[in-house]
Amino acid sequence: MSVQKIEKNFITITIDGKECIGKNGDTILKIARANGIYIPTMCYLTKVEPIASCRMCVVEVDGIEGMILSCQEKAVEGAVVTTNSKELHNQRQNIMKLYNVNHPLECGVCDKSGECDLQNKTLEFNVSNQNFSIKESHKKVENWGYVSYDPALCIMCEKCVRVSNEITGNEALSVSVGGYKSKIVNIKNSNCSSLGESAAVCPVGALVNSDFKYSSNAWELKQVPASCMHCSSACSLNYEVKNDKIYRVTNNYEFSSLCGLGRFGFDFENKNAKKDPVVFREAISAFKRAKSIRFSAVITNEEALILQKLKEKYKYNLVCDEAYGYQRFLNAYSSISGASLYSGDLSSIKDSDGIIVFGTRVNDDNPMVKYHITMASKRKRARVAYFHPIEDSNLSNVITQFVKYEAGSEEGVVALLASVLLNNHKISDDLKSFLDNLDIGNLSAESSVGEEELDYLVKSIDKKQKLTFIVGSDLYNHPRTVQIAKILGAIEKYSDFSLVIVPPATNALGVSLICSLDEKTEGYTIGYNAIGDFELSSLGYGDMDMPALNQQEGTLTNIDKRVVPTNAALSYQGYVLNDISNELGFEAKYTIDYTSMLPVKAGYKTEDFDNLPDFFDNSGIEHRGYPLTSESVKVVENFDEIEDLPTYDGAIIYHCNENTNISVFSNVTTAFKSNEFYLRGSPQFANIVKIKDGDDIKFNINGIKYQRVFKIDEGMKGTIAINPIFDMDLNKNQNISYRFNHLHREQ
């Protein structure tokens, strides 16, 4: 422990006469904000480390000569701070004058107008005349794909660079220093949609969303708070709407982030739905004759509860392919850990200094997990060990150890990890005998995870304060999924690791907790955003329309084990699931009447939808919905013997969507719609399959036929190719099969 850490945890300072308590190590600005005291800033962004470029936040501290930069300087016990005085005002006013030197007077057509920090602070500091001038030089606007940059408008606050480096980790933006000529440069010539995160924090109109440019005045847009529906992070966002159209997505960028898909993939609504009584009658009769309901985990908790209630009443087989394996995995995990929910969340990832990622191509599977790993890497110097059969070049700047294992050998890998991570921990006798009986040499040889790699891992996380183990979708439909889940349960229970079991789809966790799922459908099947004999579709494809998640209100259960509210941004004219269930003997005026009925036994609260909070407080604490309670679960500690590890030799196909096009829903959005169905592989893959870049390739996996164009990815290695499946007919089979498969070519 460093000297600093053993000092007391809280300090008291006085700001503008008010006594304020803060944490030891907090900056003056942080304490002021937490206590509701305003200090002006132009460059401060709460979610990143202090940038300190604008100098607006200077304050005076009694007994100290000169002005103190409150965003950067830590408060010292007993300090007496003045946030405003004539002299401070003068300096701040002068800084605003400087910011306004040569700032183009194009507010009339600037996208930022009406929500521009420069506009606001120019007024606030009463900059009515300009004493300063500089010879101006021409600066060229640059187009970076989803965003565009106008250096003439840029005030060099550097927020965008921080976000790019510290949060998204794309490391694309950098400050090109050079006096007055300094500007932001896109050093990687990136056109990645994650640059949207950088644009979101721009205080002026310098870095803006290309698609929003010149489309609307900011003040004409209505903000509808919602939760992102694309993945299980269900991030907080606002749909900004005018005339029943979403113009853009914004978020509370001060405290939270969005990925490119969340920010730009917003127009997935079911556009032309209408109430057709004939179709509705057909639907009701379909439900009456149906034996099964199959549904997608892109669904609200309330809808999931309606389906569960229908199941209970009509004895349907309730099938959710995306959640079934996850539910089974979670249950197996609980049987060892004794807790219904895994212990970690995004914030514990961010705060970790040691991270293991296993069984997920994390950058694609869940961009927010990747962002949080990036934050840990940058701020905590986290050791990040990435265990996967395929190296991911998008992670190279955050991982410190890549351990490649053989596809299929996950059971062996997790057993090896348990054997080294639980060494020197007090464990149960059953577990001890299980671990003692492991044939380490054999497991190591079969999985290709070297004992020296494990030694290195253990050494590198020695002395680390906060450890998180992240697992994902490769495991939930693995033939040995139960055993893998149990071993992970043991690792979490007996070691210092928190565990995050990343839900494989938007509300897979909610569905797992709310529904008792069946493995298979039988007989006549209703499909809700899934294949069935009678299909309800939010995409407008099916027999009857359903609202998309930007057209309905309800809650989602996200990766943070938090129940978060979402609201309808767009109108919807058709029927909803609640109409059907009302017709089938239930009674609820609105779907959200079910919010308070979510199962308490699974950790939900009997809270009404309208009472759910949805904001961040001044300290940046999230008050959005509520966190689930983890319930205790009966422990049955038994472990199977490790089975012979399967071998996946030769060419392998890995099902994986890319992070900007995660599902059928993302694939209808303007920004990410793709008609390019490709298989991406290394030169080595091309070699063994005897295929060239641009060739067509057909293959069959689990009875599904694929036709793809082969793309060589020079950044990839090995004989596993990546097969995005967002285009497949509602992903039916792939959601229930292990993600790695042998390539069986068809001619």
Add this chain to the structure above:
Amino acid sequence: MANVFFSTWQGELIDNRNKTGDELQVSSFALPENYSEDKTSKAFIGWDGVALFDKDVDVVRLAMEYAAQYQIYSEACGRCAPGRWGGRILYDLLDKIARGEGSYDDIAHLKEVSDTMMSTSKCEIGKTVPKPILDLMEHFESNFNDLIDNQKASPHYKKKINYIAKVTAPCSDMCPSHVDIPAYIEGVRDMQFSESLIATRQTMPLAHTCGRVCPHPCEDACRRANLDSPVSIMELKRLGADYENDHCLPWQHPFEPKKPKNDGKKVAIIGAGPAGLSAAYYLALEGIQVDIYEELPVLGGEVAVGVPQYRMPIEKYNKDIELVTSMPTVNVITNTRINADKLKEIDSKYDATLLAFGTRLSKKVGAANEKMDMGGYWGAISMLDKVNLWHKYGIGSPASNELKDKIVVCVGGGFTSMDVVRCSIREGAKKVVMLYRRDEKTIIGNTTYEEYHEAVEEGVEFIFHSAIEEIFDDGEKITKLKVNQYELVPDPNGGRAQLVKREDGDFEMECDYLIPAVSQSADLQLLPQEWGLALTSWGTLLTNGKDYMTNRPGLFAAGDCEYGPMTIVNAVGQAKRAASVISRYIYDGKVSLTDDEIMEDHLKKLKVYNKKEKITGWMPGIPRIVSQKLSVDERKDNNREVNLGFSGEEALDEAQRCMRCYYISMVAV
């Protein structure tokens, strides 16, 4: 002392404008009145004032040119609002006045923008650049007014004058390698760790090493010490190097290395220690062919075979070494001891030769009956060679064969002696004693607080104010020592205290191994007698300490064999300079320094750090962060690295304490 016409340097106002003869005052500062041997300076302007050496200086243009440097040089410029816009406004307005288009409003605005820059800028450049400009505006008001009143250009507005500027910082100035410390700390602060490393490598290739075992003289010149305590500069250096290593990045060179010149020119370097490696690196960055000759089977010199594993893990040092050996024009020849004949041959075959063979002879302690071939008498250098070759490379045999359960007495007081005693503990010695002539405070001053305390914690017994009078042996090996004790007797007249032998203080102690670690000397066997090389009085190669050429043309010397036993960072700094001189010498046959190097030497003489300066605008009392160390039990019987370095949070917090004390200075020639 310097003769000046006018000076405001460091608050000392000297105005000889209307004075003659005895009235003329001189400055008490070592201002650069002569730029180089053949050039005088007209003016010097910098962060703490302005000095004119010549009465015919165009002060308005001087101010304008200084403001222009701010735009050109400042690393920070463009990174804070007052600096980015303010700096440009200073220049624009001064230029306007200088070209004869100024107004009194411009003067007012200059003062106003200066005020905002001085009170709110991010770095010291922004805060200090206005100072000498305001000085000139105050003391030469009439010169400014004249131009405004008559709307005329300043006298030398269009004259060709050479303005030579340099950015420095107190820490960088004090660092023998002149590492751009604020830049690498800023890299950590911004979490741009590659940038941090690139900043370090501009002048310091051994980032892993000097992020661990540097005695950090920079921290003695850290302005933060004037406020509370110095920034932990040294440890922040590791971050960038570790980042490169952890993320398997390609080598982060300070600039794209130049293509191999392949022009037949080549340089020989004798010794692959810190000096040899550093010189090789900077020559190789220029594309120049280098052959390094090394006596040992391993590279790295004393840091490899002298500094123990627990302090400097060889895996990390090897990264620094690999950086050098990865350069396409670096060729290494190990296991090759150079003698006088061989050196003559090298000298004739190469365009230049750099001697960097260090000081590898242990000096005697100077006791009666001191026989170097007596059993149990073991020079520190050879003892550490044995320990390190075994632990790091598996060469030889473990020193525990000799030292286990033995009584080890070391005579020393510097880093080497600390390594000896702490290694002896690790090799299982029964008792380890350090005899030191002076006191605890001095030993800490000679090494570091951490080093001394860690040794005490591990069980080393320190006996201060003591020296061996006589060594006893049984004919085969040492048996015991007679030790005298001294006390420090203050001089009643207020002079320096004297060490006086205590009459009652003698004692005898058992001893199996006596390890002298008093000092080392250079092994000069390889210098051909007939060359008549000039040596220092302490037996090292003599150069002028600026270009590092010996009195034999084309033969250079850097590092310990030039300076005497000193630090890694000193060796690196000398070698970098020597490499620079050599890179020109082999083409033009001239020994020359760049303007940047000349300025570096001027500033060093002037002294950048001002211990008495009062710091304003920073919150005092934010504690210096101490990195986590292995506990005594975790470390004392093994070679695990003791210092675990900063955690991410600690590093960011510590980097945040840096005040970015960049300064610009400029000479008009």
